[in-house]
Amino acid sequence: SCDATQLCNCSSMGLDFVPQGLTGKITVLNLAHNRIKHIRSQDLQQAVNLRALLLQSNKISSIDEDSFLSLGKLELLDLSNNSLAHLSPVWFEHLFSLQHLHLQGNSYRDLGESSPFSSLRNLSSLHLGNPWFSTIKQGNFEGIELLDKLWIDSGNLNQYEPGSLKSIEKINHMIINISSINIFSAIVSDLLYSVTWLEVRKISFSVPAEMQLLRVMSFCYAKKISFKETFLTDDTIPEVVSILEGMPKLVEVEMIDCSLLGTGHWEIAIQANRSKTLGILTIRRLSIEEFYLFTDLHTVKNLASLLTKVTVENTKVFLVPCSLSKNLLSLVYLDLSANLLGDQSLEHSACQGGWPSLQTLNLSQNSLSDLEMTGKSLSHLRKLILLDVSQNNFGEIPDVCEWPQTLKYLNLSSTQIPRLTTCIPPTLEVLDVSANNLREFGLQLPFLKELYLAKNQLKTLPGAAPVPNLVAISVRRNKLNSFSREEFESFKKMELLDASDNNFICSCEFLAFIQHEARIAQVLVGWPDRYICDSPLAVRGAEVGAVHLSLMECHRSLVVSSICVLVFLVILVLVALSYKYHAVWYLRMTWAWLQAKRKPKRAPPKDISYDAFVSYSENDSDWVENIMVRELEQACPPFRLCLHKRDFVPGKWIVDNIIDSIEKSHKTLFVLSEHFVRSEWCKYELDFSHFRLFDENNDAAILVLLEPIQSKAIPKRFCKLRKIMNTKTYLEWPLEEEKQETFWENLREALKS
Numbered sequence: 001s002c003d004a005t006q007l008c009n010c011s012s013m014g015l016d017f018v019p020q021g022l023t024g025k026i027t028v029l030n031l032a033h034n035r036i037k038h039i040r041s042q043d044l045q046q047a048v049n050l051r052a053l054l055l056q057s058n059k060i061s062s063i064d065e066d067s068f069l070s071l072g073k074l075e076l077l078d079l080s081n082n083s084l085a086h087l088s089p090v091w092f093e094h095l096f097s098l099q100h101l102h103l104q105g106n107s108y109r110d111l112g113e114s115s116p117f118s119s120l121r122n123l124s125s126l127h128l129g130n131p132w133f134s135t136i137k138q139g140n141f142e143g144i145e146l147l148d149k150l151w152i153d154s155g156n157l158n159q160y161e162p163g164s165l166k167s168i169e170k171i172n173h174m175i176i177n178i179s180s181i182n183i184f185s186a187i188v189s190d191l192l193y194s195v196t197w198l199e200v201r202k203i204s205f206s207v208p209a210e211m212q213l214l215r216v217m218s219f220c221y222a223k224k225i226s227f228k229e230t231f232l233t234d235d236t237i238p239e240v241v242s243i244l245e246g247m248p249k250l251v252e253v254e255m256i257d258c259s260l261l262g263t264g265h266w267e268i269a270i271q272a273n274r275s276k277t278l279g280i281l282t283i284r285r286l287s288i289e290e291f292y293l294f295t296d297l298h299t300v301k302n303l304a305s306l307l308t309k310v311t312v313e314n315t316k317v318f319l320v321p322c323s324l325s326k327n328l329l330s331l332v333y334l335d336l337s338a339n340l341l342g343d344q345s346l347e348h349s350a351c352q353g354g355w356p357s358l359q360t361l362n363l364s365q366n367s368l369s370d371l372e373m374t375g376k377s378l379s380h381l382r383k384l385i386l387l388d389v390s391q392n393n394f395g396e397i398p399d400v401c402e403w404p405q406t407l408k409y410l411n412l413s414s415t416q417i418p419r420l421t422t423c424i425p426p427t428l429e430v431l432d433v434s435a436n437n438l439r440e441f442g443l444q445l446p447f448l449k450e451l452y453l454a455k456n457q458l459k460t461l462p463g464a465a466p467v468p469n470l471v472a473i474s475v476r477r478n479k480l481n482s483f484s485r486e487e488f489e490s491f492k493k494m495e496l497l498d499a500s501d502n503n504f505i506c507s508c509e510f511l512a513f514i515q516h517e518a519r520i521a522q523v524l525v526g527w528p529d530r531y532i533c534d535s536p537l538a539v540r541g542a543e544v545g546a547v548h549l550s551l552m553e554c555h556r557s558l559v560v561s562s563i564c565v566l567v568f569l570v571i572l573v574l575v576a577l578s579y580k581y582h583a584v585w586y587l588r589m590t591w592a593w594l595q596a597k598r599k600p601k602r603a604p605p606k607d608i609s610y611d612a613f614v615s616y617s618e619n620d621s622d623w624v625e626n627i628m629v630r631e632l633e634q635a636c637p638p639f640r641l642c643l644h645k646r647d648f649v650p651g652k653w654i655v656d657n658i659i660d661s662i663e664k665s666h667k668t669l670f671v672l673s674e675h676f677v678r679s680e681w682c683k684y685e686l687d688f689s690h691f692r693l694f695d696e697n698n699d700a701a702i703l704v705l706l707e708p709i710q711s712k713a714i715p716k717r718f719c720k721l722r723k724i725m726n727t728k729t730y731l732e733w734p735l736e737e738e739k740q741e742t743f744w745e746n747l748r749e750a751l752k753s
Contacts, residue, residue, distance in 0.1 A: 017038075025049065028050075028052045029053050039055075041067055044067060056078045056081050056082070056102065057081045068091055075099045077098060079103055079106070084108055087108055088116065089117075089119070100124060101120070101123060110137065115139055115140055115142040117141065117142075118142050120143065121145075124146075128154075129152050129177065134156050136152075136161065139164075142167055143167075144167065145169050146168070146170050149173045150171050152175070152178070157180065162189065163190060165187060174197070176199070177202050179204065181207075181210040181213050188217055195221075196223050200225070205236045208239065214243050215243060221249045222247065223252065226255075226256065230255070237266055252278075279308040279330070282310075283311065284314060286312075288315070302327065307331055310333070316339060329357065331357055334360070336363055337388075346373075355381060358384055359383050360384075364390040365391045365392070372398045372402075375401040376402045379404055382406060388411040396419070397421055405427065408429040410430070412432065417437070418438070422443070429448060430450040431450070431451055432452040434455050435454065449471045453473070453478065457478065460480065464492070471494065471495050475499050476502070478499075478502055481502070610666070611667065612666065612702070613665035614641050615669065619675035625643070642664070666751075667702055670701065672709055704730070704747070731743060
């Protein structure tokens with residue numbers, strides 16, 4: 001399970017123990033998702049160069065004290081989601097290089113009386129907690145001075161001794177997942193000066209009386225506060241906002257997947273303009289059950305003056321009050337994507353005097369439908385540079401629109417535009433109209449540097465004259481099949497052309513002039529496999545300069561014609577050989593043999609018509625027809641024999657006649673002679689009779705030697721006939737007349753048996 005870099009992946013193999021034979025070469029060992037219950041002293045003894053050990057999602061309940069003794073170079077240890085009921089400091093004593101330790105998801109209730117981590121001087125990230133983790137004591141974190149990330153995950157933490165986390169001098173990112181406000185307040189008291197980014201998860205700020213416990217946060221020096229899956233109400237929001245505003249160094253507030261019970265009627269006045277540092281507000285997927293009753297937020301409008309970057313995404317915003325927009329004096333970035341803004345509400349939100357410093361505006365995935373009205377609503381934004389209105393439904397657009405004079409970047413992708421008009425502002429440097437229904441592009445955009453036309457219906461490259469300064473263009477996933485040298489060379493400043501996933505037909509001429517354009521920094525063609533070019537180097541996204549066409553791709557017509565001629569000649573030769581060597585006849589014989597093998601072993605008694613079918617060579621016909629037939633058919637009682645000359649059905653294929661005659665006869669009588677074994681027809685006859693008769697392991701076959709013959713003279717493919725001649729008695733025709741009567745008596749007895 002180890003690769004060239006000595007990364008050994010043994011995850012999800014159903015292992016009950018750490019595998020044996022681990023060597024000092026291994027650097028990464030993944031044993032996750034197995035059934036290991038115990039880590040023994042000798043299990044990892046030889047893995048002295050191990051850098052990462054992944055043991056998560058097993059059933060580990062016990063670890064020998066010296067199990068990690070030889071892992072002095074270990075940097076990552078993951079013991080999460082196991083069954084450890086306690087943590088021993090001895091486990092980690094010799095892990096001098098350990099930087100990342102994951103212990104969440106076990107069953108321990110506390111960290112012991114002392115610190116399990118006192119010897120981990122290089123520890124950078126620590127993840128603790130489980131549903132039963134309830135106690136943190138003083139000294140549990142002794143020895144840790146600096147952490148990049150500390151994650152305490154325990155909704156049932158109910159006992160925290162003050163000062164337990166105070167020994168850690170600096171924590172860049174602290175994640176707390178607890179439910180108790182009291183415990184949260186006590187933890188924050190120990191982190192006032194040490195934490196940079198405080199992330200709070202799954203806590204409920206719903207009781208106004210408990211908010212006083214959070215007042216300690218006002219003295220916290222954290223620069224960023226994140227609330228995830230947190231619950232707030234109209235009664236607690238004013239206090240929370242007041243606390244956050246009082247934090248002396250707070251720069252960013254983030255709310256993700258939170259819930260707010262209320263409509264924004266905040267009775268307690270929020271003190272404003274206390275914070276001089278808060279500049280970034282991010283709200284994603286805030287759930288407000290009665291969002292349509294939400295107020296105009298006039299109580300917080302004074303808080304907005306210092307905000308420089310605001311993101312309110314997927315929160316069902318349908319209006320930004322004009323008064324609030326006017327107070328966003330410092331705002332340079334606004335993301336209102338995935339909301340419910342319409343044309344009328346945007347006009348009110350971006351009212352005169354609103355967003356005076358705005359440079360970037362994201363209105364993608366809203367309910368805008370009138371591009372002319374959108375441009376007019378934003379035309380007074382004299383500093384707006386980038387506008388994203390993608391994934392709205394504009395459809396047809398007018399010929400004339402009004403836009404901010406400073407606009408340079410416009411994203412109109414996925415807006416159902418079938419045709420571009422002069423509504424597009426001529427000041428643009430970057431234009432994205434991907435994923436529309438465009439069939440052509442001919443806009444006059446003299447300053448345009450980047451053009452994105454992916455996922456449209458273009459069949460030709462845009463003209464270069466209207467976009468003389470174009471540096472990069474993407475026309476991937478259109479319907480282009482080629483473009484001329486003149487079209488290509490008309491782009492004087494082109495550095496990047498992405499034309500992958502089109503219908504290009506490879507040709508040496510087309511490829512050659514692209515490869516020799518030294519001024520082109522990168523050209524992507526990437527012929528898909530379903531089209532004509534299937535060279536291993538001509539793949540999706542490959543640089544054209546690296547593609548080398550094969551003989552097949554350069555001279556397709558000649559190669560295809562040559563292959564067709566060659567195939568025709570091969571077929572002609574096969575037909576001639578088949579005719580000469582009777583291949584069709586052999587095929588019919590094979591088919592008949594297969595049919596014979598599938599038929600029932602014996603015919604019903606009512607279908608038996610003959611006492612014996614006689615198989616003989618034409619050279620022996622005189623003896624058979626004039627002597628043997630007369631002797632047997634005129635005997636008393638007479639025998640009825642089946643002869644091919646007399647009894648075969650005229651017009652029926654001879655092979656079918658042979659098979660039917662054998663099936664309708666009690667016995668098969670073979671008259672063997674040198675002529676018989678040399679006869680081709682006798683050989684075929686034996687083919688279709690022996691396989692059937694001898695497979696039944698009975699005495700239906702009677703052998704008569706008309707003349708002495710050695711068994712080795714019989715063809716080897718008649719192995720069963722050779723075996724019978726070597727193991728069973730057969731009748732031999734005597735030349736002496738006195739012995740011939742005995743021969744006939746024996747033959748008649750054989751036919752009667």
